[in-house]
Amino acid sequence: MKPLQPDTLIKNPNSRPVVCSITIACSAIELWNVVGRFNRFDAFIPALSRIEMTGDGVGSLRKKFFHDGNIVVEQLNSHDCDAMHMTWTTIYNTLNVARLWAAMSVESLGQTHSRATWTLMAEPVDRSDAAGFEQFIQAFAQSALNNVRQLLT
DSSP states (O other): OOOOOOOOSOOOOOSOOEEEEEEESSOHHHHHHHHTOGGGGGGTOTTEEEEEEESSSTTOEEEEEETTSOEEEEEEEEEETTTTEEEEEEEEESSSEEEEEEEEEEEEOSSSOEEEEEEEEEEESSGGGHHHHHHHHHHHHHHHHHHHHHHHO
């Protein structure tokens, strides 16, 4: 019998990135304080009823509960407050998502403006509607960022 070898079910998606961004009249730190808090995406995603965290910092797990009953579990892969960027991976969900990797970053555009950029790479469970899935991901992320704009203006 062959000895067991290390393995994992976590795989990065093989899809083209969906990129959404907003420019807001506020400092980069103000913007990062909203979008850079892995445990507080419910502040700008109204579809979330609550978030439960397991652990702290890189490697922590975020369990997102949606009002419609869906659940998403994600792992924080990287988080750099000085550089204002973070990445995470979905490891379980009840949605039509086979794999998802995401990044959030904030950049200063001078003293009075900043930009948040949300990059997502995702694969649907059902690949027959890949275009519709990509449009859904784009609309979801852009709507969330538009909510950030409303919070900060």
